[in-house]
Amino acid sequence: MDSEVAREQALDAAEKLFYGRGVQAVGMDAVRTASGLSLKRLYQLFPAKEELVVAYLERRDLRWRGRIAEHVERHDDPQERIPAVFDWLEEWFGEADFRGCAWINSYGELGATSERVVAQVRAHKRAFRDYLAGLVTDAGLADVLAGQLFLLAEGAMVTAGITGSAEPAAEAREAARSLSRAN
Known part of the structure; x- marks a missing residue:
């Protein structure tokens, strides 16, 4: 083979x-x-198992970021791309096998013992925040909004993983809309 x-x-x-x-x-x-x-x-x-874990997270990162970008890019209006992030999160949270964020879960399990896993988790989160920053820039909004959107999305991921509900994405989307109007 x-x-x-x-x-x-x-x-x-x-x-x-x-x-x-x-x-x-x-x-x-x-x-x-x-x-x-x-x-x-x-x-x-x-x-080593650690190498398999890092490879799993790296591959999942590429697929995850590709899926979200594909969904968001269906919207021509840069202003609509920000809420589209949360639309995608809501779809993801509703998947039958959704168990929260793979990187947060891995960090919780291995963050104290594996520098390589921590590096992969941080790289994924940094890339996601940078992606949001690009959407904010494209929409002509204040740079500070990127960090706020990142926290909303991350909080929604954690909450959805714990509650087993897609509702946190809808709540975060409405908060993102309010923040976008204020910026």
Whole structure:
């Protein structure tokens, strides 16, 4: 089997298991079983579980940011792109397997013990904040709004993950609209 195919199989299995059950609750044996790879092959691809966790977060980051950008870019009006972020969050929160933010969850589990996971989490959050800053600039609004929107979105993610409800996105969207009008 080609290394890239095997890597994707391992990452598919890891993502489903890590996101669904938690990183620390899932051993490499479970990833091996779910991926259909031998344990030897899995360790050839990812010599340590930490490497698999970082790769899972990196791949998820690219997909997550791509999905949100694709949704937001459907709106031609830069003013409508900001609430569109929260529309997308609401859709995401409503997915059957939604378990909160993968990066916040991973940070909560491994932030005290893995500098590499912390770096990946911070890179993801920085990229998301920068994305919001670009939307704010494109809409001609005050730069300070980016940080406010970031906090609204992050708070909605945490709240939705805990409550199992998509409602925090709708509430955050309305707050974002109010803040946008004020800026």
